[in-house]
Amino acid sequence: MTSRRRRRRAKRTVRLTHLAAFAAGVLFVWVAVSVRAWIHPERASPARLDPLTTPPSRFHWTEQPAPAFPIPPYARYLEDVRIVLDPGHGGDADRPNWKRGPTGLREADVNLRVAQFLREFLDAAGARAWLTRDADVALDADPAADLAKRIGLANELNADLFLSIHHNGADQPGPNYTSLYFHGSPEQSAASRCAARYLLTGLTDALRLEQDLPCAVLSDHVLYQNGLHVLRAARVPAVLGEASFHSNPQEEQRLRDLLYNRCEAYGYFVGLARWAQAGLPRIELLEPERTATRAARRWVVELDDGLSARGGFGSQTLKIAADSLVVKLNGQRVPFTADLAKHRLAIDLPARLSGGSAELFVDFENVFGQHVLHPRVVVSRSGGP
Numbered sequence: 001m002t003s004r005r006r007r008r009r010a011k012r013t014v015r016l017t018h019l020a021a022f023a024a025g026v027l028f029v030w031v032a033v034s035v036r037a038w039i040h041p042e043r044a045s046p047a048r049l050d051p052l053t054t055p056p057s058r059f060h061w062t063e064q065p066a067p068a069f070p071i072p073p074y075a076r077y078l079e080d081v082r083i084v085l086d087p088g089h090g091g092d093a094d095r096p097n098w099k100r101g102p103t104g105l106r107e108a109d110v111n112l113r114v115a116q117f118l119r120e121f122l123d124a125a126g127a128r129a130w131l132t133r134d135a136d137v138a139l140d141a142d143p144a145a146d147l148a149k150r151i152g153l154a155n156e157l158n159a160d161l162f163l164s165i166h167h168n169g170a171d172q173p174g175p176n177y178t179s180l181y182f183h184g185s186p187e188q189s190a191a192s193r194c195a196a197r198y199l200l201t202g203l204t205d206a207l208r209l210e211q212d213l214p215c216a217v218l219s220d221h222v223l224y225q226n227g228l229h230v231l232r233a234a235r236v237p238a239v240l241g242e243a244s245f246h247s248n249p250q251e252e253q254r255l256r257d258l259l260y261n262r263c264e265a266y267g268y269f270v271g272l273a274r275w276a277q278a279g280l281p282r283i284e285l286l287e288p289e290r291t292a293t294r295a296a297r298r299w300v301v302e303l304d305d306g307l308s309a310r311g312g313f314g315s316q317t318l319k320i321a322a323d324s325l326v327v328k329l330n331g332q333r334v335p336f337t338a339d340l341a342k343h344r345l346a347i348d349l350p351a352r353l354s355g356g357s358a359e360l361f362v363d364f365e366n367v368f369g370q371h372v373l374h375p376r377v378v379v380s381r382s383g384g385p
Contacts, residue, residue, distance in 0.1 A: 091138030101252030202271025279306025
C-alpha cells in the first residue's frame with residue numbers, strides 16, 4: 001500500500017470517528033431531553049401555538065415567556081426617586097426550620113437575591129436605591145431593634161418609598177399567591193396603597209401564578225391588630241410584598257432558580273416604573289419658612305402633581321382633582337383657598353393656635369389617583385405675639 005493510500009484511509013477514519021462522536025452527542029442530548037420531559041412533564045416545551053388562529057382558551061397563563069429584561073422608556077420617571085429596599089429577615093441560618101421551604105430553601109436568601117436584582121434594575125433607570133442589608137445578617141440581635149433599624153433607614157433618608165421584600169409561608173402546601181400590604185386604613189396610607197397597586201400589577205404579570213386573592217392589596221391589620229412594625233413605624237410611603245409562597249413545593253423549586261428570582265425583581269421594577277410614570281405628587285411650604293413667628297397667620301403651599309412639570313402635549317391642563325384636596329392642621333380640617341391654575345393653596349390660621357409647633361397635612365389626588373408622597377410638614381412656631 002502506497003503512502004498516499006494510507007493517508008487517504010487515515011483521513012477517512014478520522015472523519016468517521018468525528019461523525020460517530022457527533023451522532024453520539026446528538027443521541028445523548030435527545031435522550032437527556034426525553035428523560036427530563038418524562039420526569040418533569042410540566043417543563044417540557046409545548047409546540048408553539050399560532051397566535052393569530054389559536055383560541056384564547058388554548059393559551060396557558062402559567063407558561064413563562066422567553067426571559068428578557070428591557071428598561072422601558074417610562075422608567076425614566078424613576079430618576080432620582082429615593083427607594084429603600086428591605087430584604088426581609090437575614091442572619092437566622094442557625095434557626096432550624098425557620099422561614100424555610102419543604103426542602104430547606106431559606107426565605108431570607110431568596111429575599112436578598114430578589115432585592116439585589118431589583119437594585120440593579122433601579123440603578124439602570126437612574127433611581128437612588130438603598131438596601132437595608134446586602135448580606136445574610138440581622139441588623140440587630142434583638143428582633144424588635146432589627147425591625148426598627150430597617151424602617152429607620154427609610155425614615156432618615158426621607159425615602160419616597162420603603163419596600164420590604166418577602167415570600168409567604170403556610171401550614172399547608174397548597175397556597176401560592178401574591179399579596180401587598182400597607183399600614184392601617186386606606187386613607188391613612190394613601191400613597192402607600194397607590195404604590196402597592198402598581199407593584200401588584202408588575203408581580204402578577206411577571207410571576208404568572210395560578211392563584212390570586214380576590215383583593216391582593218391589603219391593610220396589615222388583617223395580619224396583626226397593630227399591623228406590621230416596619231409599616232407602622234414608617235414616616236414615608238411603605239409597602240410589604242409577599243410575592244409567592246416558599247411553603248408550596250413547586251414554588252420553592254422555582255424560587256431556587258436565579259432566573260426566576262430575576263423575573264420577580266423585574267416584576268417589582270416594572271411596577272415601580274409604572275408607579276413613577278403616574279406621577280409622584282409632592283407639596284412644599286412656601287410661606288412662612290419651616291420656623292415661623294406666631295404672628296404669621298397665612299401659610300402658602302405649592303402643589304406639585306408630579307406630572308405638569310414634565311411639559312409636553314396637554315401640560316397646561318389641570319391634573320389635580322379639586323374635590324380630593326384635604327388640608328388639616330394638627331389633625332383637624334381647616335378652611336383653605338386653592339388656586340389650582342397656579343398650583344397653590346393658602347391656609348388662614350385660627351386666631352388661637354397653642355403649642356410650640358404645628359403639623360400641617362396637605363393631600364390630593366392627581367389624574368392617575370396618585371396621592372402626595374410626604375403630606376406632612378411640621379412648622380416650629382416661636383416668638384411673636
